[in-house]
Amino acid sequence: MTLILNLKDVEQAINMRTIIEHIEQGLVEEYHGNVQMPPRMNMPTNNQGFFRLMPAVMNDSGYMGFKAFFKSGPRVRYLIGIIDQHENNLEAMMDSSYLTAVRTGATTGLATKYMARENAKTVGVIGSGLEARTNLEAVCAVRDIEYVKVYSPTPQRRELFATEMSEKLGIRIEAVDSPNEAVDGVDIVNVCTNTSTKGNGVAFEGKWMRKSMHVNSIGSTMPTMREIDTDSFEKANVIVIDTKHLENESGDVLNAIKSGQYDHSKVVELKELVVGQKVRTNEEQITLFKSVGTAVQDIMAARAVYNEAKKLNLGTDVGDFLEAKMFN
Amino acid sequence: MTLILNLKDVEQAINMRTIIEHIEQGLVEEYHGNVQMPPRMNMPTNNQGFFRLMPAVMNDSGYMGFKAFFKSGPRVRYLIGIIDQHENNLEAMMDSSYLTAVRTGATTGLATKYMARENAKTVGVIGSGLEARTNLEAVCAVRDIEYVKVYSPTPQRRELFATEMSEKLGIRIEAVDSPNEAVDGVDIVNVCTNTSTKGNGVAFEGKWMRKSMHVNSIGSTMPTMREIDTDSFEKANVIVIDTKHLENESGDVLNAIKSGQYDHSKVVELKELVVGQKVRTNEEQITLFKSVGTAVQDIMAARAVYNEAKKLNLGTDVGDFLEAKMFN
Numbered sequence: 001m002t003l004i005l006n007l008k009d010v011e012q013a014i015n016m017r018t019i020i021e022h023i024e025q026g027l028v029e030e031y032h033g034n035v036q037m038p039p040r041m042n043m044p045t046n047n048q049g050f051f052r053l054m055p056a057v058m059n060d061s062g063y064m065g066f067k068a069f070f071k072s073g074p075r076v077r078y079l080i081g082i083i084d085q086h087e088n089n090l091e092a093m094m095d096s097s098y099l100t101a102v103r104t105g106a107t108t109g110l111a112t113k114y115m116a117r118e119n120a121k122t123v124g125v126i127g128s129g130l131e132a133r134t135n136l137e138a139v140c141a142v143r144d145i146e147y148v149k150v151y152s153p154t155p156q157r158r159e160l161f162a163t164e165m166s167e168k169l170g171i172r173i174e175a176v177d178s179p180n181e182a183v184d185g186v187d188i189v190n191v192c193t194n195t196s197t198k199g200n201g202v203a204f205e206g207k208w209m210r211k212s213m214h215v216n217s218i219g220s221t222m223p224t225m226r227e228i229d230t231d232s233f234e235k236a237n238v239i240v241i242d243t244k245h246l247e248n249e250s251g252d253v254l255n256a257i258k259s260g261q262y263d264h265s266k267v268v269e270l271k272e273l274v275v276g277q278k279v280r281t282n283e284e285q286i287t288l289f290k291s292v293g294t295a296v297q298d299i300m301a302a303r304a305v306y307n308e309a310k311k312l313n314l315g316t317d318v319g320d321f322l323e324a325k326m327f328n
Numbered sequence: 329m330t331l332i333l334n335l336k337d338v339e340q341a342i343n344m345r346t347i348i349e350h351i352e353q354g355l356v357e358e359y360h361g362n363v364q365m366p367p368r369m370n371m372p373t374n375n376q377g378f379f380r381l382m383p384a385v386m387n388d389s390g391y392m393g394f395k396a397f398f399k400s401g402p403r404v405r406y407l408i409g410i411i412d413q414h415e416n417n418l419e420a421m422m423d424s425s426y427l428t429a430v431r432t433g434a435t436t437g438l439a440t441k442y443m444a445r446e447n448a449k450t451v452g453v454i455g456s457g458l459e460a461r462t463n464l465e466a467v468c469a470v471r472d473i474e475y476v477k478v479y480s481p482t483p484q485r486r487e488l489f490a491t492e493m494s495e496k497l498g499i500r501i502e503a504v505d506s507p508n509e510a511v512d513g514v515d516i517v518n519v520c521t522n523t524s525t526k527g528n529g530v531a532f533e534g535k536w537m538r539k540s541m542h543v544n545s546i547g548s549t550m551p552t553m554r555e556i557d558t559d560s561f562e563k564a565n566v567i568v569i570d571t572k573h574l575e576n577e578s579g580d581v582l583n584a585i586k587s588g589q590y591d592h593s594k595v596v597e598l599k600e601l602v603v604g605q606k607v608r609t610n611e612e613q614i615t616l617f618k619s620v621g622t623a624v625q626d627i628m629a630a631r632a633v634y635n636e637a638k639k640l641n642l643g644t645d646v647g648d649f650l651e652a653k654m655f656n
Contacts, residue, residue, distance in 0.1 A: 004332070004646045004649055005649070006646075006647070006649040006650075006651075007649075007651045036371045036372075038369055038371070041366055041369070041381075041383060043364045043366070043383065043385040043392075044364075044385075045385055045387060045392065045413050046387050046390065046413060047413070049413065049416070051383065051385050051392050051411070053369075053381060053383050053394060055369060055371065055379065055381050057371040057372075057373055057379050059373055059374050062374065064371075064373065064379050064398070066381060066396060068394060068409065070392070070411055070413075070416060071416070071655050072413055072414065072415075072416035073416070074654055074655055075416055075652040075653060075654060075655060076416075076652075076653055076654075076655040077416060077417075077418065077650040077651065077652055077653070078650065078651075078653070079409075079418060079650055081396065081407075083379070083398055085373055085374060085375070085377065085398075085400055086400065087400075088377070088398060088399070088400035088401070088403055088404075088405060089405075090405065090407060093421065095649055095650045095651050097650070097651040097653040098651070098653075316646050316649075318332045318334075318644050318646065319334070321332055321333070321334040321335075321423055321644075322334075322405040322406065322407055322423050322425070323334075323335045323405065323406075323423050323425040323426070324403040324404075324405055325403060325404055325405070325406070325425040325426075326402055326403060326404075327399050327402055327403060327404040
């Protein structure tokens with residue numbers, strides 16, 4: 001049978017801690033090698049749109065699936081399909097407009113768990129959109145955060161973020177007037193912006209990095225997109241990335257490679273951390289996590305949602321609508 | 329809204345002539361250039377399985393979509409999703425186990441319409457499976473066929489084919505004892521086999537080709553699969569292919585390239601025929617059509633089914649289950 005899950009179903013089935021655990025499990029499998037994840041297909045369409053496809057096959061667990069997302073004008077829709085190899089069954093197709101932001105956050109949470117100081121208590125957030133919210137939620141799931149500062153260019157938006165997220169997470173959150181004020185003195189920085197659509201500037205600069213700080217940056221997922229400057233890569237003692245594909249996809253990384261500030265010898269993949277590689281060797285180091293998202297993250301997040309949705313009896317069961325045909 | 333169509337829905341919504349017309353329209357668009365169709369992704373899985381993805385974007389008509397198919401053990405499932413660019417809507421997701429065979433047949437029908445002699449009356453079929461059926465049906469949709477001979481190795485299967493297809497198409501069909509008997513004296517040959525699973529032999533040999541014959545071959549869709557010999561390529565005066573990708577994908581073509589019998593100067597793409605290029609310049613020529621299938625064929629066939637399904641009120645409407653999110 002195939003379960004169809006809309007946004008409301010997915011929202012009800014989301015548990016941030018469970019999704020972080022699922023993504024961690026996916027990365028362990030990825031580390032051990034029996035995972036195929038080709039570079040995403042990206043096809044431009046009319047009207048400033050695109051059609052993108054990201055598949056993954058995980059042969060140890062038998063999970064596989066794809067994300068398809070397509071944009072026309074200012075709007076984008078996201079679909080994830082998950083397949084159980086053993087049963088050869090399309091288990092679910094779900095809306096992943098919100099889930100994509102949650103899995104990005106969850107991956108940041110996972111990186112933060114392995115990279116930030118154990119006793120980190122404060123977060124500076126740059127950005128106030130959906131990703132800024134899910135990334136903060138995930139960091140709060142892995143550290144005992146007590147205080148958050150948030151900056152984004154529009155005062156009403158940062159104030160709304162502070163009010164709503166403070167209520168949701170039960171911690172003190174203040175909106176501040178500048179990005180350097182937001183990051184001043186904090187243990188963890190989350191840069192979660194859409195700078196590509198607002199000129200050539202970046203939202204975070206390496207000169208603001210202080211010893212022992214951990215920085216997460218998730219907003220430069222295409223060559224045209226920027227959010228942190230190239231100095232950030234030089235100043236970080238360790239750089240962790242969620243996938244090697246990012247070295248061809250993220251504008252931030254492409255620019256740092258070009259300027260000679262992306263030192264490959266200090267770059268580690270997140271999948272190495274979840275099997276025990278230590279990257280923070282002392283309290284004073286500056287650490288940087290860069291992500292663009294992967295199909296394994298999508299599929300594992302979708303699996304967590306699917307399992308929960310079945311327990312809660314959510315969604316529309318459209319039956320076994322794909323025939324199992326003899327392969328001739 | 330998104331319509332879910334299972335096998336029964338799709339079967340009810342299939343009209344071979346309409347599907348041939350839709351594929352022709354897709355090929356005209358492909359010829360004029362604003363179509364993106366990357367090589368299919370093919371990922372092996374456990375248990376002799378695979379996961380394949382074929383997308384296409386058609387920017388003139390605004391149609392796009394993908395086929396996902398996955399095999400485990402002896403069974404395979406096929407999903408097609410179609411998207412309307414203008415509305416940015418996932419219009420339908422449908423079973424395409426049967427539809428894939430129908431679109432392969434329809435493409436053969438289209439090629440036959442442009443390649444076979446106008447007064448062709450007889451067909452020799454090699455193979456008796458689903459593809460043999462849909463390909464014969466499609467040829468009968470474009471020529472006034474009066475008599476068909478069929479060969480496949482298992483007597484019961486070829487007899488069943490003759491009985492069932494004779495009833496379905498209202499023409500005389502005879503099962504014969506050998507492949508060369510099946511093709512002897514006929515105007516059109518359809519080679520529709522699964523020879524890869526049965527050793528290294530081929531099902532059709534160039535020495536059986538006679539002047540004015542048109543041959544369709546659709547069964548060698550992977551480098552490991554064979555159904556016609558390399559002499560067939562040398563003996564044909566004209567070769568038409570459904571996509572250039574086939575020169576990397578079809579075992580028949582790869583072997584003919586290797587043996588030096590695939591003369592690129594006599595190879596034409598099907599999309600050139602639908603905009604007016606003549607390939608049969610006299611009655612005596614031998615013509616060969618080779619296909620591996622493309623995402624444009626899938627999407628256009630699926631669109632024909634979707635339009636008909638809406639008219640007939642078929643399928644399960646799961647609503648607008650994908651959110652239209654502002655792209656940030």
